[in-house]
Amino acid sequence: MKKLLAILGAVGLTATGASSVVACNKEDKNDTPSNDLTDSFKSSYDASNAVADMGKYGVSAKDDKYNFDSANIDVATVNTLLTTGQAEGAKIKSVALESSAAVPTAADQLIAFVSGTATDLVATEDGKVEVTLTLTEAKAVEDTTVKSALVYADETTPTTTYKWEKTDTTMEVKISVVVKEVTPPAEKKDISSVVITVGEQKVDAVATITKEEADKAIVAIKDAVQKAIDEVVAGTVLDTDYIIDGITAIKEGADMTTGAKLTVKSKDTSTLIQGNTAEFTVNFTANTNS
Numbered sequence: 001m002k003k004l005l006a007i008l009g010a011v012g013l014t015a016t017g018a019s020s021v022v023a024c025n026k027e028d029k030n031d032t033p034s035n036d037l038t039d040s041f042k043s044s045y046d047a048s049n050a051v052a053d054m055g056k057y058g059v060s061a062k063d064d065k066y067n068f069d070s071a072n073i074d075v076a077t078v079n080t081l082l083t084t085g086q087a088e089g090a091k092i093k094s095v096a097l098e099s100s101a102a103v104p105t106a107a108d109q110l111i112a113f114v115s116g117t118a119t120d121l122v123a124t125e126d127g128k129v130e131v132t133l134t135l136t137e138a139k140a141v142e143d144t145t146v147k148s149a150l151v152y153a154d155e156t157t158p159t160t161t162y163k164w165e166k167t168d169t170t171m172e173v174k175i176s177v178v179v180k181e182v183t184p185p186a187e188k189k190d191i192s193s194v195v196i197t198v199g200e201q202k203v204d205a206v207a208t209i210t211k212e213e214a215d216k217a218i219v220a221i222k223d224a225v226q227k228a229i230d231e232v233v234a235g236t237v238l239d240t241d242y243i244i245d246g247i248t249a250i251k252e253g254a255d256m257t258t259g260a261k262l263t264v265k266s267k268d269t270s271t272l273i274q275g276n277t278a279e280f281t282v283n284f285t286a287n288t289n290s
Contacts, residue, residue, distance in 0.1 A: 035137070035169050035171075037092060038171055039089065040086060040087070040091055040093070041086075041135060041173055043172070043173060043174065044175070044176070045173065045176070046175075047081060048178070049177060051179060051181055053077075054066075054177050054178065055074075056073065056074035056077040056078075057073055057074075057131065057175060058071070058073040058131065059179060065120045065122055066120075067118065068117060068121060068129070070117065071097065071099075075097055078133075079096070081175070083095070091110055092110045092112050092137065095113070095114050095135065096112075096113060096114070097113065097114060098136075098164070101138075101164055103162065104140030104162040104163070104164060105140075107142065107160075108139060109162075110139055111137075111138050111164060112137060112138070113138055113166065114133050114134070116131065125182070126182055127180040128176045128177060128178050129176075130175070131174070131175050132172055132175075134171075134172055134173075135170060135171050136166050136169070137169040138165060139165055140162045140163070140164060141163060141165045142160055143162055146161040186272070188270070188272060188273055188274040189272065189273050189274070190273070190274055190275045191232060191266060191275050191276070191277055192275040192276060194228050194264070196225055196228050197228070197280075200283045200285050201213070201216070201217040201256075201282060202285060202286075202287050203284050203285070203286060204286065206285065206286050209250075209252070210252060211252035214251050214254065221244065221260075221282060222244070225244055229242070232273070236270070241266060241272050241273055242266050242267060242270065243264075244262055245262065245263045246260060246261050246262040247262060259281045259283040262282060264277040
């Protein structure tokens with residue numbers, strides 16, 4: 001009997017655990033239902049506007065930052081952006097400011113009121129700020145506070161007047177607005193095919209060059225390198241855009257019997273050039289009259 005009770009208890013515990021797991025899985029499922037707003041509008045838009053038109057999207061400059069106020073938008077501009085290319089079956093086909101929305105003319109018409117403010121927005125590297133509009137669904141309902149009538153041949157025919165009534169349905173829409181011109185960086189020129197040619201350097205003793213001879217050779221090398229790079233792109237600067245690897249070996253007392261093996265290497269921080277040249281050799285020869 002005890003064994004039977006133990007078995008039944010274990011089965012009951014297992015069943016309870018299983019039902020708990022099922023219940024948890026069911027509770028975790030959270031599908032966001034769609035509504036007339038989400039069926040009618042996307043969650044983000046790119047205005048692709050001219051800088052001069054940022055005010056039409058409610059954006060104004062403040063020093064090096066930007067403010068946004070939906071009260072300042074050009075409704076026609078924003079309405080065109082949000083409604084152009086709407087999905088088939090969209091029920092809300094216009095947006096407006098609540099304070100200036102046209103009076104509805106029939107029951108159950110739908111509109112989206114726009115609102116939102118933001119301060120101290122910072123432009124991104126591509127010269128844009130992202131503003132957030134809150135869309136609130138509004139539906140046309142009978143305005144019972146207004147009594148009007150049309151009179152026809154001594155008979156009074158009552159007419160119905162409508163007003164907008166906001167619902168609890170809202171959504172956020174983000175709009176990227178261009179606020180400043182950004183010049184794209186120039187394409188870096190590859191110097192890997194640049195050929196550096198430096199004439200022979202005359203010295204008194206190739207195995208032991210003097211300081212004057214080293215300095216003279218360095219100047220000649222730098223001039224030749226700069227001239228060769230200038231033929232590819234103008235404006236580069238030694239130590240800013242490139243280095244001459246191996247040039248420090250040319251110094252007082254150095255043995256230049258086998259010449260100086262050099263390579264021009266672009267710096268990662270350069271905005272003008274990239275890559276490295278092939279290694280080139282600067283030869284030193286003894287003066288024949290020494």
